[in-house]
Amino acid sequence: MKIKEILPRWSNKKIKNGSYSIGMTAFVIAVIIVLNLIAGELPSKYTKLDMSDEQLYSLGSQTEQIAEALDKDVTLYYIAESGNEDPTLKEVLDRYADLSGHIKVVQKDPVLYPNFTSQYTDDKVSSNSIIAVCGEQSKIIPYNNIYETSINYNTYSYETTGFDGEGQITSAIAYVTSEGLPTMYVLEGHNETQISASMQEAIEKENIKTEDLNLLTADQVPDDADILFIYSPQSDLSSEEKDKIITYLKSGGKAFITSDYTGKDMPNFEAVLQEYGVQTKQGVVVESDANHYAGNPLYLVPNVSSGSDITESLTGRYTLLFGAQAVEKLEDARTGLSIQNLLTTSDSAYVKEDVENMQTLTKEDGEEEGSFPLAVAISETVEASTEEEEVTEAQSEAESQGLTENESETGTEGTTETAAETVAETDTDTETETEAAADTDAGKSKETRLVYISSGLMFDDQLNSKVSGANMELFTNALGWMCDHEVSVSIPSKSTQIEYLTLTAASARTWSIVTMILLPVLALATGGVIWFKRRRR
Known part of the structure; x- marks a missing residue:
């Protein structure tokens, strides 16, 4: 075959079409590569959708605010052998x-x-544990703290019930980036309710240390008490304990107080509350509005207040209390007290007053009716105490007298000590400035903060x-408010079991x-109409 016969088969038009196809293919491939590179740089929450029922990989608003x-700079060291990583935990870490x-x-x-782990602890660190490090601060998260387990009494084996990675x-x-941990003292000696394991875990998540306190x-x-926790005492405080608590609060202290109905007179316990206007x-309180009680x-x-830092995160959610008492605001409360309702x-x-002889839960004649506060937040600005001011004045007077004597002695010694005088004056000025700053700090106002809830059983x-978990979230929010935490860490574990649906x-x-009447009737009616139409045909 001659070359001239072959050439027509490869016309210019065919060559152009082929070149165009090759060029478009190369362009599409290049676009795909670029898009993949861009997608690789996007946060994983946009490229990997959380399709789990429990939203195990998603991070909440509290975590986002803290971040x-x-x-x-915070480094999260993930201690895991290559190929043996926990996929859920690894995905959560990528999102952090x-x-x-x-x-x-x-x-x-x-x-x-x-x-590697020996620089942070002498103990063995299990695989898939995490070490959070910021500067000299570090905290180890053992792997067994990330998953919650409980025993299944049907199989007598442990099963995973929750994921607490976030x-x-x-x-x-929050722990490694904080300047220091606040301390909460827990009052004992009056048969108080014991702190449960879940409550202790919530306190630790809020990065608060706890110590027991016997005021007897x-x-x-x-002095290092950031919060005083009085958890539903079953017997009254002594007069001395009451005075110590009030003295602490008057100096700008913070207290979280709960109570449960006991049927006993507790005048000293009530005196602490009355000092702060409630x-x-x-x-006990009984509800007649079916939208405001659950079953009983x-x-x-x-109702949850929407105007408080403590309850802001609970908007649109339910809390549940049992056997609560009504909280009453005193008419003669000090004008400087700010009392805010949290739950009403x-x-x-x-109110059923005679609980011991109560025969019915329905309202009877003479029983007080209305909207009652069940939890309140109280605050009061307090100035430096009179005792502190007297000490400051005495120190200033002594310093002034000492300075006068030094000047007199210097005047009799002559001019040969001029350089020494200059140094002395400089030191004196420096000391005076330091003391003045200390005096200013001593004169700064403080704020007393108190949260009172009339049902400690709500944290059961x-x-x-x-x-x-809304009840425990209110608890940790209150602790955060008293410790001035910008964001409270009240993140409950994500259940891997059945979630409860709360209905009033x-x-x-x-x-x-x-479900039991309307839907069956509707189904029967629809079937009847269809049957009637077919019969008429």
Whole structure:
């Protein structure tokens, strides 16, 4: 075949079409590569959707706020052997790294770096544990703290019930970036309710240390007390204990106080509350509004205030209290006290005073009815105490006298000590400035803060679980408010089991009518209409 016969087959048009196809293919491939590179730089929350029912990989608003507020670098060391990583935990860590430029995640293989953890602890660190580090501060998160387990009594084996990765990691970040840990003293000696394991875990997540305190043997509430916790005492305080608590509060102290109905007179306990403008009414509160109780009128589902830092995160959620008492604001309370309701009943609640002889939960003649506060937050600005001011004045007077004597002696010694005088005056000026600054600090005002809840049972594990941790979140929010934490770490673990649906009595009745009556009737009516139309044909 001649070349001239072959050439027509390869016309210019075909060559152009082929070149165009090749060029477009190359262009599309280049675009795909660029898009992949861009996607690789995007945060994982945009490129990897959390499809888990429990939203195990998603990070909440509290974590985002803490990450945004970081001004220090935090490194999260993930101690895991290559190929044996926990995929859920690794994905969560990747999302932390995407939150802030101050957070870096570094995996350390214990096989390659066997001595790495020894610089942070002498104990053995289990695989898939995390070490949070910021400067000289560090905190270890053991792997067994990340997953919650409980025994299954049907199989007598342990099973995983919750994933607490976010709560533990966020708490560790807050811990290593904080300047110092606040201390909460827990009052004992009056048969107080014991702090449960879940409450202790919530306190630790808030990065607060706890110490026991017996005011019968202690001279005062310790100076390093950031919070005093009085957890539902079953017997009254002594007069001396009452005075020590009030003295502590008057100096700008903070207290979290709860009570449960005991049927006993507790005048000294009440005196502490009365000093801050509130007291409890005799008896327990009963709800008649079906939208404000769950199953039983003693299980109260109160209105949650939206105007407080303590309850802001609970907007649109339920809290649950049992056997609460009504809190009454005193008319003669000091004008400087700020008393804010946190939880209140409906307008149709009433008080049963004679609980021991109560025969019915329905309202009877003579029983007080209305909207009652069940939890309050109280604050008061206090100035430097008179004793502090007297000490400051005495120190200033002594310093002034000492300075006059020094000047007199210097005048008789002559001019040969001029240089020494200059040095002495400079030192004196420096000391005076330092003391003046100290005096200014001593004169600064402080703020007393107190939270009182009339049902300590609201922090019972069973009640807390029925509202998906909202009760415990209120507790940690209150601790954060008293410690001036910008963001409270009240992140509950994510359940890997059945979630409870909390319904008020009214909602339960409504859905019972819908599912047991309306839907069956609607189905029968629809079937009847269809049957009738077919029969007519």
